Amino acid sequence: MKKFFIAFLAFALAAGNLFAEVTISGSVLEGVQVIGGSTQEDSDITAGHSLTQGRLWATFSNDEGTFGGLARVQGGPDGAAFNARLFGWWQPISQLRLTLGQDGNGQFGVNYVVGWGFHANDAEDYVAYNGYGFTRNAWAYAGFDVLGATLSIKPIDGLAINLAIPYTAPTAGVYAEAARQYNHIHAQAVYAISGIGEIAVTFTGSNNEITVTPKKDDPTDFDVSISANAIYGQFFLTAVENLSLNIGLKYTLPVTTEFPGIGDATYNTPIGAGFGVAYAVSDTFGVKARLAATFAGSKEQSGTTIDDPFHLGFDLMPYFDLSILKIFVNLGLEYTAAEDAPGAEAIFGWYLNPYITKTVGGGTFYAGFQLSSDGTKTAGDDLIIKWSIPVGLQVAF
Numbered sequence: 001m002k003k004f005f006i007a008f009l010a011f012a013l014a015a016g017n018l019f020a021e022v023t024i025s026g027s028v029l030e031g032v033q034v035i036g037g038s039t040q041e042d043s044d045i046t047a048g049h050s051l052t053q054g055r056l057w058a059t060f061s062n063d064e065g066t067f068g069g070l071a072r073v074q075g076g077p078d079g080a081a082f083n084a085r086l087f088g089w090w091q092p093i094s095q096l097r098l099t100l101g102q103d104g105n106g107q108f109g110v111n112y113v114v115g116w117g118f119h120a121n122d123a124e125d126y127v128a129y130n131g132y133g134f135t136r137n138a139w140a141y142a143g144f145d146v147l148g149a150t151l152s153i154k155p156i157d158g159l160a161i162n163l164a165i166p167y168t169a170p171t172a173g174v175y176a177e178a179a180r181q182y183n184h185i186h187a188q189a190v191y192a193i194s195g196i197g198e199i200a201v202t203f204t205g206s207n208n209e210i211t212v213t214p215k216k217d218d219p220t221d222f223d224v225s226i227s228a229n230a231i232y233g234q235f236f237l238t239a240v241e242n243l244s245l246n247i248g249l250k251y252t253l254p255v256t257t258e259f260p261g262i263g264d265a266t267y268n269t270p271i272g273a274g275f276g277v278a279y280a281v282s283d284t285f286g287v288k289a290r291l292a293a294t295f296a297g298s299k300e301q302s303g304t305t306i307d308d309p310f311h312l313g314f315d316l317m318p319y320f321d322l323s324i325l326k327i328f329v330n331l332g333l334e335y336t337a338a339e340d341a342p343g344a345e346a347i348f349g350w351y352l353n354p355y356i357t358k359t360v361g362g363g364t365f366y367a368g369f370q371l372s373s374d375g376t377k378t379a380g381d382d383l384i385i386k387w388s389i390p391v392g393l394q395v396a397f
Contacts, residue, residue: 021063026056027396031126036370036388040378050390051126052076057085066091069101097152106143107150108162108188110200110234112246113276114140114290118317123392127368129353130332134313138292139250139272141202141232144186162188183207196239202232210257210267226267229253242280249273263302270297270308287318310337325358330368336375347375366392 031051037043054075061068069088087101099107109115115136125131136142144150144164153161164186168176188202206227213225234248252269259265274292281287297308315332334349355368368390376384 022058022060024056024058025397026054027122027394028055029053029122029126029392029394031123031366031390031392034389034391036386036390038387039382039385051392053122070103072104095154099150100148102145102147103143104145106145107164108152108186108190108202109141109143110190110202110232110236110246110248111137111140111142111276112236113244113278113288114246114274114292115142117278118276118288118290118315121364121394123364123366123394124328124355124357126392127355127366127390128328128330129351129368129370129372130315130330133315133332134311134334135274135290135292135315135332138294138311138313139232139248139274140234140246140276141188141200141204141248141250158192158194160188160190162186162190180207197235197237200232200234200236202234204230204232206230208253208255210255210265212259226255226269228255228267228269230269244276244278246276247274266300268296268298268300270294270311284321285319287316289314289316291315307340309339311335325356327354327356329354334374349374362397363393363395366390366394 029051031049033046033048033050035045035047037045056073057070058072059068059070067088067090070085072085074084084104085102087099087103089097089099091097105116111117118136119125119128119131144166146166147168148164148166150162150164152163155161166181166184168181183205184207185205186202187205188200190198190200192198206229208229209227211225211227230250230252232248232250234246237243237245237247250272252271254266254268256264256266272292272294274290276288276290278288279286291314292312294308294311299306299308311334313332313334315330317328317330319329320327330351330353332351332353336347336349338344338346349372351370351372353368353370353372355366358365370388370390371385372387373383373385378384
């Protein structure tokens with residue numbers, strides 16, 4: 001790990017001799033669970049070190065602003081280091097931009113408010129419950145975040161056409177079949193309406209197939225994965241002062257695969273729909289909310305159709321800025337309708353998660369309380385409730 005960071009710094013310093021603008025920054029995040037437990041019988045009261053994360057960034061560009069790049073090294077206590085963000089870009093004219101590499105944060109994402117913008121900080125997503133839950137990406141396009149190439153074209157004011165192609169392979173240096181690579185193209189059109197907001201339509205490609213894999217620990221059981229083309233339609237409203245509203249719909253095209261000796265099987269992935277909203281009532285008080293629903297999904301095989309259950313999730317987070325610290329009241333509900341099977345019941349999940357943040361200079365302290373249930377019950381039909389007290393400390397430079 002130490003050698004990796006030294007090599008990274010040497011690269012960044014060398015880049016400073018070649019590029020006019022070089023910026024180096026970093027952060028360290030430490031998190032612990034002070035104490036936690038569950039109402040499940042015979043469960044232990046637990047505590048422990050939950051998270052250690054260090055990051056180091058270098059961004060650079062030439063004087064003309066036509067070439068540049070970003071490199072991020074991230075590591076933890078086990079000595080592992082990886083680059084979830086490592087890419088270069090070329091912008092010969094303002095209407096055209098090409099990138100090669102990987103941006104783990106995602107390019108062209110349209111998950112405003114519901115995604116990263118809901119908590120907007122690594123430590124908050126650690127202390128905050130459900131930071132990456134069901135309501136985050138059930139319907140909103142999260143962006144292109146794998147190794148590949150992207151091209152952004154802006155032919156007229158307000159319009160952007162974005163294309164992304166992955167160039168990943170099963171093993172480094174091993175080339176995958178070209179058709180399977182290019183099947184995964186992302187194509188997007190975004191139009192900004194001055195003074196009103198933004199409309200985006202995104203297509204994500206796939207191999208369009210169903211894969212069934214026997215489980216290693218139980219050959220009689222199977223994991224089923226679906227690879228299907230999807231279309232996202234979204235609108236982001238900015239016309240109202242202090243209000244951001246993102247609404248959208250995700251439709252996944254049906255997939256049919258022939259299984260020898262069994263026949264055709266068709267899977268209709270549930271439609272996703274939802275919204276995200278953020279409203280700053282004043283400088284000291286605001287509220288955020290996000291909702292997601294999935295419905296109309298089904299599996300068809302040998303003349304039998306099984307409907308997927310309706311699924312609904314809702315997160316609500318009022319927040320208060322008291323100057324000396326910030327208070328967030330993070331609340332959520334999740335509902336899954338009963339499956340079409342004898343004895344099946346609807347499942348209700350919920351969480352209550354107040355937390356505070358205190359920032360001084362480049363450091364922020366986080367502390368919270370998490371109380372939650374995913375609807376799981378004990379053999380005696382008692383609801384299992386989990387609780388914990390996490391704290392975190394982040395230092396950035």
